Amino acid sequence: MRTMGLDVGSKTVGVSISDAFGWTAQGIETIKIDEDKKEFGIKRIGLLIVEHDVSKIVVGLPKNMNGSIGFRGEASMDYAKLLEEEFGLPVILWDERLTTMAAERILLEADVSRKKRKKVIDKMAASMILQGYLDSQK
Numbered sequence: 001m002r003t004m005g006l007d008v009g010s011k012t013v014g015v016s017i018s019d020a021f022g023w024t025a026q027g028i029e030t031i032k033i034d035e036d037k038k039e040f041g042i043k044r045i046g047l048l049i050v051e052h053d054v055s056k057i058v059v060g061l062p063k064n065m066n067g068s069i070g071f072r073g074e075a076s077m078d079y080a081k082l083l084e085e086e087f088g089l090p091v092i093l094w095d096e097r098l099t100t101m102a103a104e105r106i107l108l109e110a111d112v113s114r115k116k117r118k119k120v121i122d123k124m125a126a127s128m129i130l131q132g133y134l135d136s137q138k
Helices: 042-051 071-087 099-109 114-136
Strands: 002-008 012-018 025-032 054-061 091-095
Touching (some): 025 042, 042 054, 042 071, 099 114
Parallel strands (some): 054 091
Antiparallel strands (some): 012 025
């Protein structure tokens, strides 16, 4: 049984999956969504849950630096609730402050072009969210 990590935005959802032992996270995909049109990529997530034998989902919760929850945090909480209702799996909200910025910095330091960064940033952030959660469970 594996754990899925998600970095939820208004246009994309970065997806990562743990290894079977729950030690490492690997970014696998970025799903296009449209929050305004209520298109959340649920069907694709369901296929990935089955394909990777997922038993738990970790959703990044973007908090403000003072710890409060803003609009994006509320949207992530709503998304987590939708996942829980749809799939009946435990969904954990994980503080993801600065995760996307850290992923961006790593890619910049690796001299990855802007075009390539845009393609991988969300799944890399999802991987960092999931890895943080996995590390906390040891």
